[in-house]
Amino acid sequence: MGANILAPRSVLSLTVPAGRCMNDIRLVLADGSAMERRQINTCALTHVNVTP
Template identity: 50%
Template sequence: MRLPLAALACLLAFPATAQEASVRITNRGARAINEIYVASAAVNAWGEDRLGSKTLGNGASHLVALPPGQCVNDIRIVLDGGEAMERRRVNTCAQGDLVFP
C-alpha cells in the first residue's frame, strides 16, 4: 500500500515517540525505592506516587507515563527508610532512562 505524500509528511512531522512520552526509573542502590514522583518542572506540586504499592529493589525498573510534550520534569524518589532524592529540570524527552541513586 502506498501512502499519499501528505500522509507521509504528517507521520514524519509527528513521530510516535512524541505521543508516547515516558521515563524509566531504575534502582541501582542497596535500598529499595518505595515512592516515585514525576511532575512538570512548571508546577510546585509532586502529585501522586507513581509507584503505587510496588517497591523497586536493586536492578528493578519502573516506567512512568507522561503527558505528550511534557519534557522538562522534576523527579523525586523516596528510599526505604524515608530518605528522598531529587533531580530537577530533567529533559525526559532527551533522557528517557534515569538511574538512582
C-alpha cells in the same frame, strides 16, 4: 507506601505527559530519605538510573 515499593534492582517504567519535557523527579527511599532531580529534560532521555 504499600504497593508502591520496589524491590532492590527493580525497574520502573513511567510515561510523562506528551509535550511536557521539563519535569521534576522525586523518589523516596526505603529509609525515608528522598532524592530529587529538578528540571530534567525527559524528552531527551531514554532512561534514568538512580543510585542512592
